[in-house]
Amino acid sequence: MLFSLLAIDFPEDLAWRYLLKLTSFGPRYPGTQGHRLAKEYIIQELSRYTHPDIQVFFIDKIEFTNIYATFGKGKLKYVIGTHWDTVKDVGANNGASGVAVLLALADVLAKENLREKIMLVFFDGEDYGELINGSQEFVRRMKEKPEGVVIIDMVGDKNLEIYAEGFSLAFAREFTEEIFKLAEELGLPSFHREKKYTIKDDHLPFLRAGIPACLLIDFDYPYWKTPQDTPDKCSKESLGEVGKLLLELIRRN
Numbered sequence: 001m002l003f004s005l006l007a008i009d010f011p012e013d014l015a016w017r018y019l020l021k022l023t024s025f026g027p028r029y030p031g032t033q034g035h036r037l038a039k040e041y042i043i044q045e046l047s048r049y050t051h052p053d054i055q056v057f058f059i060d061k062i063e064f065t066n067i068y069a070t071f072g073k074g075k076l077k078y079v080i081g082t083h084w085d086t087v088k089d090v091g092a093n094n095g096a097s098g099v100a101v102l103l104a105l106a107d108v109l110a111k112e113n114l115r116e117k118i119m120l121v122f123f124d125g126e127d128y129g130e131l132i133n134g135s136q137e138f139v140r141r142m143k144e145k146p147e148g149v150v151i152i153d154m155v156g157d158k159n160l161e162i163y164a165e166g167f168s169l170a171f172a173r174e175f176t177e178e179i180f181k182l183a184e185e186l187g188l189p190s191f192h193r194e195k196k197y198t199i200k201d202d203h204l205p206f207l208r209a210g211i212p213a214c215l216l217i218d219f220d221y222p223y224w225k226t227p228q229d230t231p232d233k234c235s236k237e238s239l240g241e242v243g244k245l246l247l248e249l250i251r252r253n
């Protein structure tokens with residue numbers, strides 16, 4: 001098992017550089033300069049790997065943008081998503097960590113021979129107003145249903161602890177258990193199969209549409225929605241664990 005974990009070539013150093021770059025834009029609160037800069041940066045980086053698409057929508061006259069990119073051919077296997085907006089703090093864990101993992105994953109997927117399609121989605125407006133705005137918009141416009149959805153949020157904490165989440169277990173038990181079993185097989189120490197929290201996040205619109213969706217979140221983060229949510233509370237090893245799990249999930253199918 002140790003061998004298989006070592007063999008997973010997820011670039012956690014690259015993910016870490018992405019996290020630092022994203023936080024350098026300051027808060028990515030909708031309508032701000034930091035929000036615009038981060039949007040342009042995500043599109044620019046994805047363009048190195050593939051051709052990204054965008055979905056624009058408006059709330060309170062503010063422009064929101066979902067960004068997504070597809071890798072491989074065939075039917076749509078997984079949507080892997082995260083939100084890229086933040087509240088009014090720098091959001092190293094809540095906002096940057098998920099984006100960092102997905103951009104580094106794009107670097108790998110671009111070189112991979114995929115038999116089915118994998119779509120990476122960067123949702124906007126998860127933390128704005130009534131919450132989960134981008135994922136709701138995405139599901140409303142979705143033409144092809146994926147077989148499964150994994151949402152990552154707050155996956156950068158130095159002391160990473162990810163427990164099975166309530167809605168994921170209630171409405172996508174089989175898929176959720178498969179993911180946590182895989183984490184166990186890979187010997188990833190931060191994943192726990194027990195349920196701890198039930199959280200409104202970007203997996204809900206997919207679950208409501210009858211699509212198996214699993215939220216991977218570390219909700220034991222004391223700096224959540226505070227000005228102390230900065231890179232020094234995060235680690236590249238945590239990003240690496242989540243990246244390895246996602247990569248192995250994709251490769252096993």
Ligand SMILES: [Zn+2]
Pocket residue numbers: 083094095126127153154
């Ligand atoms: Zn979040």
